[in-house]
Amino acid sequence: QVQLVESGGGLVQAGGSLRLSCAASGRTFSSYAMGWFRRAPGKEREFVAAIRLSGGATYYANSVKGRFTISRDNAKNTVYLQMNSLKPEDTAVYYCAAVTSWVGVTDSRTYNYWGQGTQVTVSS
Numbered sequence: 001q002v003q004l005v006e007s008g009g010g011l012v013q014a015g016g017s018l019r020l021s022c023a024a025s026g027r028t029f030s031s032y033a034m035g036w037f038r039r040a041p042g043k044e045r046e047f048v049a050a051i052r053l054s055g056g057a058t059y060y061a062n063s064v065k066g067r068f069t070i071s072r073d074n075a076k077n078t079v080y081l082q083m084n085s086l087k088p089e090d091t092a093v094y095y096c097a098a099v100t101s102w103v104g105v106t107d108s109r110t111y112n113y114w115g116q117g118t119q120v121t122v123s124s
Contacts, residue, residue: 002026002098002113009094009118012086016122020081022096022115033099034079036070037108038092038120047106048094049081059105064090086122093117 008020022034035050049060049070058070069082079096097111104110 004096004115006096006115006118009120011121014122014124016086017084022079024077033102035097036081038094040092045108050105052102088122088124091122093119
């Protein structure tokens with residue numbers, strides 16, 4: 001089992017920045033890839049970014065590429081999502097998730113473990 005706890009959400013003005021954290025506990029953290037997803041009101045959950053914990057390869061949704069950066073600290077069992085140049089359309093509940101394979105990393109159905117989510121609200 002892997003337990004995931006997100007933090008760092010909040011209210012920010014458009015153009016501002018936030019950094020989300022996802023602390024993992026349980027099974028060996030370095031065995032997994034980690035992803036961030038988000039769900040906006042009235043919309044389906046969508047992929048944001050993912051990172052391979054061994055090697056650090058990353059992948060981003062086009063909508064956040066160049067603005068968001070995913071990173072990890074394996075010693076702290078924590079994954080981060082640095083969000084810059086935030087837009088009102090980034091408003092959503094953000095979830096981190098763990099998966100055992102890089103294949104299908106953008107598909108939420110492949111993920112094994114999920115955090116409870118943290119709200120990000122961007123005002124215009």
